[in-house]
Amino acid sequence: MQLRLLQGVLEAVRAGIIVVDAEQRIVIWNQWMEQHSQLPAADIQGKTFGEVFPDMVDGRTHIAIRAALENNFASLLSQTLNKAPFPLYANAVDAISGTRMQQAVHVMPLEIDGLARHCVVQITDVSLAVSRERKLRELASELESQxxxxxxxxxxxxxxxxxxxxxxxxxxxxxxxxxxxxxxxxxxxxxxxxxxxxxxxxxxxxxxxxxxxxxxxxxxxxxxxxxxxxxxxxxxxxxxxxxxxxxxxxxxxxxxxxxxxxxxxxxxxxxxxxxxxxxxxxxxxxxxxxxxxxxxxxxxxxxxxxxxxxxxxxxxxxxx
Missing domain, CATH: 3.30.70.270 (Reverse transcriptase/Diguanylate cyclase domain)
Structure with a gap:
């Protein structure tokens, strides 16, 4: 019952959830990730992070995952420096044009009794917030000019x-x-x-x-x-x-x-x-x-x- 409940939560949450094991193999890839990456979980689970995201190897997110697994460090990646690290898209039109959604990425170590340390990567779509912030800056600039x-x-x-x-x-x-x-x-x-x-x-x-x-x-x-x-x-x-x-x-x-x-x-x-x-x-x-x-x-x-x-x-x- 608890496992089914947990599975329901993972599918309902409006954020991307990736869980990797100590070998950086992906063990959880929730429905939100399937929808916005256009990659089904069945094709992803068991592969390493580097196999799924070769362009991100040794990048900020990959380094944060290693730090979580090896040193038990949590990381919140700056949205200013990492606006869209994952190839995720709001819809099919954006995917065709290559327009990635703006992302906030939180990398956290996960300790479970009897298991080696895992790592959770949480990805949130902040495109709307970024758009609002941009409009506010534009309005402020326009007001100042006036x-x-x-x-x-x-x-x-x-x-x-x-x-x-x-x-x-x-x-x-x-x-x-x-x-x-x-x-x-x-x-x-x-x-x-x-x-x-x-x-x-x-x-x-x-x-x-x-x-x-x-x-x-x-x-x-x-x-x-x-x-x-x-x-x-x-x-x-x-x-x-x-x-x-x-x-x-x-x-x-x-x-x-x-x-x-x-x-x-x-x-x-x-x-x-x-x-x-x-x-x-x-x-x-x-x-x-x-x-x-x-x-x-x-x-x-x-x-x-x-x-x-x-x-x-x-x-x-x-x-x-």
Whole structure:
């Protein structure tokens, strides 16, 4: 009765059960193993582990079996390092394509009175858990990316700007290379919003963001929405002349959009003012010095009539 009960348990359990004797011959091969290996127990029992799985000889699972038989050691094989050690398949389609199920493998010594030590290998299908974990990682990655993107314009937001500037500032400090920053403000944007409506205002900001991004062509350059109608651009390995050239190109491109602005104090289309700062960070330099310098330059651009670019030439002194 007990043997029949044990046999029923082995057939009902939703996991693979392999039992090998002291000579590594397979003595138990349950129904789950038959189903997912497509190998009937009658063809397996009596054969050695190496005969059934020649590709696994001296692999992690085989070593764990030897350790269980010879040294009475139990092993739980890391799923990260051994994702699918056994040729087991969820269904016939996967078997044809060679797509193995993800597995968790537990190898345990088995002591039975009157018998030499045996070993139990338990195999669990963890494909669903692995799939869920992968989806959770993807969702977490997507959520993280969304927190770094401005919801309106689709470009980097203020948080992404802060992180990227910190990274590039440290890089510039290590390499003693120039780092430039451009602060950009849409001229008379409040008047644009008040007279054309916030929907037109949002559309205007989206166009400006896309145009600013189109001027950049290096992977480490970054344009971000700093807040409201203000944008900022990080330019690693860029000196004053290079930064001024890029800023002037951006100014001209925005003006070239010919977005109607009949309430601007500059002209009849939407324009921007730009402040530029450049420095080679020194040991005690902080990112705030670069931002402050660009912001001062932007203020000067507005005082100079707007729709222009101003370089803050004292950026290095302010960084000391």
């Amino acid at each position: 927190t770094l993107v401005d919801g309106l314009t689709g470009i980097a937001n203020r948080r992404r700007f802060d992180l990227h500037l910190d990274d590039e500032f440290r890089r510039a400090k290590r390499n003693a290379s120039p780092l430039s920053l451009i602060m950009i403000d849409v001229d008379y944007f409040k008047d644009y919003n008040d007279n054309y409506g916030h929907q037109r205002g949002d559309q205007c900001l989206v166009q400006i963001a896309a145009t600013l991004g189109s001027v950049l062509n290096r992977s480490r350059d970054l344009v971000a929405r700093y807040g409201g109608e203000e944008f900022t651009v990080i330019l690693p390995d860029t000196n004053e002349d290079g930064a001024m050239q890029i800023a002037e190109t951006m100014r001209a491109e925005i003006e070239g959009l010919q977005i109607e602005h009949g309430y601007s104090g500059v002209g009849k289309v939407v324009t921007v003012s730009l402040g530029v700062s450049t420095l080679v960070p020194e040991h005690l330099s902080k990112t705030g010095a670069l931002i402050h310098a660009a912001d001062r330059a932007l203020y000067q651009a507005k005082r100079s009539g707007r729709n222009c670019v101003v370089m803050y030439t004292d950026a290095r002194k302010k960084a000391e």
